[in-house]
Amino acid sequence: MVILERSGFSLDPKYFQSQDPKVLANAVKQAVNSDRAATYKQKMRIGVDYYNFKHDILKFRLFYVDNEGKVHEETSRSNIKIPHSYLTELIDQKVQYLLSNPVEINTEQKGLQELLNQYIDEDFQLMLQELVEGGSQKGYEFVYTKLGEERLAFQVADSLKVIEIYDSDFNLTAIIRYYDTDIYQNGKNVRVTRAELWDKEKVWYFVSSDTNQLSFKIDTKIAINPLYHDTRLNSDTNEAFGRSIGTALGVSDFIPFLRYDNNKYKTTDLEPIKPLIDDYDLMACALSNNLQDFDQPFFAVKGFNGDNYEQLINNLRTRGAVGVGDNGGLDVHTVNIPVDARKEKLRVDKEGIYKFGMGFDSSQVGDGNITNVVIQSRYTLLDLKCNKAEIRLRKIIKQMLELIVADINQRYNKAYDTSDLEIVITRDTMVDETEVEEREKTKAERKQIEIDNILNAAARLDDETVLKYICEVLDLDFDEVQKLLDEQDYDEDVKPDVEVPEGDRDTTQQI
Template identity: 50%
Template sequence: MDSKYLFSENPQTVATALNKLIAEDRTSVAKKNARIGQRYYEYKHDILDNRIFYIDDNDKLQEDLYASNVKIPHAFFTEQVDQKVQYLLSNPVELKVEDEAFQKLLDEYYDEDFQLFLQESLEGASKKGFEYAYARTNQDDRLCFQVSDSIQTFSIYDDKLQDQRVIRYYDKDITRDGKNVIVTAAEVWDDKQVMFFITDKNKRFELDDMRDPNPRPHVIAKDEAGKVYERSMNTVPFYRLSNNKNERTDLEPIKALIDDYDLMACFLSNNLQDFSEAIYVVRGYPGDDLSKLRQNIKAKKTVGTDADGGVDVQTVNIPTEARKTKLEIDKDAIYKFGMAFDSTQIGDGNITNVVIKSRYALLDMKANKAEVRLRAMLKWINEMIVADINRRFNKKYNAKDIEINIVRETMVNEKDIVDIEKVEADTRQVVIETILSVAPRLGDEEVLKLICEQFDLDWEEIQLSLEEQEFSSGLQEDTDPIEGDENAAAGQVEQGTGTAI
C-alpha cells in the first residue's frame, strides 16, 4: 500500500497503511544505522560478541571456551558525541530582543528544561543521524518541547512535498482478556489533529477505542468547572533535526577504526594472558590426543611421556611494539576522521593559544555544521513560542525580532594571553613616546587624534570634553572675589591653581 493512504480521512484506510509502513520503517537501513549508533554510544561494541575458534584433531571448527577472550569496548564514540554537544552548548543558548516585556516572556520558555532538551536533541541527531523535536502544552497551558525518539518516529509527505504526516509508534504492555500482552501503539499527526491506533490480536492496526475523542485536536484541556477546551497548533508539532545532509551518524566514518582498535587492544591482552607461561613441546607423548595434553598442562602443570619421550620448554616473544604502534595509528585516525579534539596530545610542550586553536580546528568544523542546523530548528521553535505568547497574552510579537546567541568556550593558555597583552602595551608605549617626541611639529589637535587612536578613544568626545573644561576654567578666572570675603576669595583662587597644575 502506498504512503498516500496515510492522508486519507478514513481511519480504516490509515490503519491499513500503517501495517506496511511501520513494518518497513522498523527494518529500514536508516533505523538499522540509528540502532548501531545508539548501541555504540552506550559502549556496547561488536567486540562484546567476539568468539575464538580452532581446528580440532578431526579437522572440525570448534569454539575455544578455555582461551583468553578479553572483551573491552573503548568508548571513543561516546566521548566524541558528548564533546561535540558540550562544546556547542556549554553555554546556554540566549535570546535577545529590544522589548523588555517580550524578553521577560521569552525567558519563561528558555529555562533549564529547554536547555536540556536542546542537548538531548543534538545528542540524538549525532548518534542516530536525525532526531525529532516535539512541541506540546504543559499543565500551565504553556508550550514546551521534548525529544521524540527518531527510531520510533518517521515522516510522510505528499507528492508535492507540501502536506506532512508524522507517525510515532511504540510498544507497550496492556491487559487484554485477562492477560498481559505487548501491543504496538501508533499516533498519526497532521496540522490539525492526531489519530490513535493500536494493534489487535492479529497484530493489525485498528483505531484505539480507549481514546476519547479519537481523532482529537492537538490540545485538550479542562478548567475547574469541567468545561473542555480544544485547539490545534495549525502546524505539525514535530521537527526533524538532521545531523547532516545525508543524515549519517557520527559513528559511520569511524566505526571500522573503533572495531579495529578494540580488536588490537583485546588480543594484545589475550596474548599476554595466554603466553604468560611457556609452551611445552612434547616428544613421544602416549596420551589420548593433543586436546587432553593441553588440558593436563594447563590444570596440572605436568605431562607424562614414554622412555624415549621428553618435554622441551619454549617461550614466545609477543610483538607488543607492533601492536602499540597500530593502536596509536588507529587512535589518531579515530580523532581525525571523527573530527574531534584529542585531549591526550602532548606535542613539544609549547602550548600557545595558536596551537590550542589548531587542535580545535576539526571540532570547530563539525560544530559549525551542527550549529547551522540547530539554528534552523531554533527558528521553528521561536515561531512556535511567539505564536503561543501571542495566544496567551493577546500580543502581536514577531519571531523575526529575536536574536539568537550561541557562544562556545575553549581552553586557553592564560600566560600566553598575558604575554601578548604585555607586548601590545609595550608597543603602544613606544608609539606614544614617538608621538610626543614629534608633538611640536604636529600641533595639539593632530597629537590628540593619534593618541586617541592608540587607546581606541572617540576623538570628537575627548575634544568636546576639553573645550568644556577650558570654558569652565575661563569663567572661573574672570570671576571677581566677593567684597568683604577676601579669605574665601583667596581659597577659591588657590583651588583653581591646584586644578590647573
C-alpha cells in the same frame, strides 16, 4: 500520500485522509511494521548502540575446524571482549564544545528580551544538547512542540520512533509517533505498541491489539479520540473543544514536529569511523587474548618416562622437578607475542578515528612546547565539525524562535517579530592563561610607549592632532571624546554663583 521514501513504504493517500478509525489503524499498522524493518533505521540503532558501548566486538566468537573438517566454536581459548567508546567521546566533545555555554538570544525590541528569557531557560538548553546528541547518533532528531498553560515548550522526540508521511509532491502531511510499553492484561504484563497519528489539526491514538504487535485499533482508553492539538473541556457541558497549534500561533499548516538534520545526507557520526573502531576493538582484544593464553612457558620433554603428561605437569607445579630418563631432556619455551606490531596498529587506528571522526585527541603530546597556537591547531577538526553542526542548529533554533514569538504575541497581545533576534553561540577552548596574560601585558606596555611618544611630541602639535593620535592608540571614538570634552568645558563655564565663606558675606565670588 507516501511514507518517507527512504523506508521504501508507500500507501494510497485516501487511507490517511480517511476519518474511519479502522482504515487509519490499518494504515498505521503498515507504516509501523515497515518502519521497524527499514534499513536506515537499523543504521540509526547501530549508532545508538555504539554510543552506549554496545559494539560488534561483544558478538565476536572463535571457531576451529577438527580433523574431520567440522567447524566447532572454540571455548578453551580466551575471548576477551572490550568495546572502546570512541564514538561516545567524539559526540560528547561535539555537543559540549558547541553548547557548554548556554545559547543566548538577544533583541533590541522593548520588553521582548525579558519575555524571551522565560522561554530560553535551563530546560531549553538541555533540550538543545539532547537534540544535537541524538542527531549525531541517529542522523537526525525531532523536536516536539507543545502548548502549555504558561507558555510554549519543546522536548526531544526519538527519531527511531517517528515516521514522516509525505504526499506525492513530497509535502509533509502527517507524523506517526509510536513506542512500546507494558500494560496489565488478563492477569499478566503484556508488551504493546502505542501509536499517535498527527496531522495539521488533530491527533489520533492507537494501540496494538495483540502481543505480536502486528495490528492496531483505536485506543478506547482515550475518552476523546481524536483530540485537537490544544484540547479544552467545557466544565459546564463537559464537551471538548479545541484548536490546532498552527491556529493558536497563527502558523498555517503546522504539524508540531521540527526535524534537526545531522548533515545533508542524514548520516550518523559513526558511519565514517565504524570500521576503524571495529578494527581497534579487534586488535586490542586480540592482544589481550594472546597475553592471557601465552602468559606461561610450555615445556618440550625428551625421553619422558612418566605415565602421562598430566603427571608431568603436576610434578612441575608441586615439586619443581621431573624425571626424563636416559638421554632425556627438558626445554622451556615461550611464545613471542608481536606486541610492537599490535601497538603500532592500534596507534594508526586511533589516529584515524580522531582524524576522520573530526575530534580532539587529548592524549597528543607533541614536542612538549604546548603554546596556545598549538592548542588551537589541535581543535581545527573539531571546529570544522562544529561549524557544520552550528549552521543546522541555528536553523532549527530560528524556527523555534518564530513559534516562541508567535506564542508571546498571542498570550500578551503584542506585535513582536523575529527580524532582529540574534542567536549567540559561544565556544570555549582550553588555553594557557599565563600566555594570555603576558600577551595582554605586552600590548599594554606597547600602548603606553606610543602614548608617551605622542605626549613628548605634543609641544609641536595642536591639541586636536594629539587627541586623535591618543584615540587611535586606545581605540576610542574621536568624535565621541571631543563631544564629551566640549560638554565638560560648557559645564565649567556656566556654573551658578555660590556664597563665599562666612566673614566675606558682603561680596559674592563667581567660580
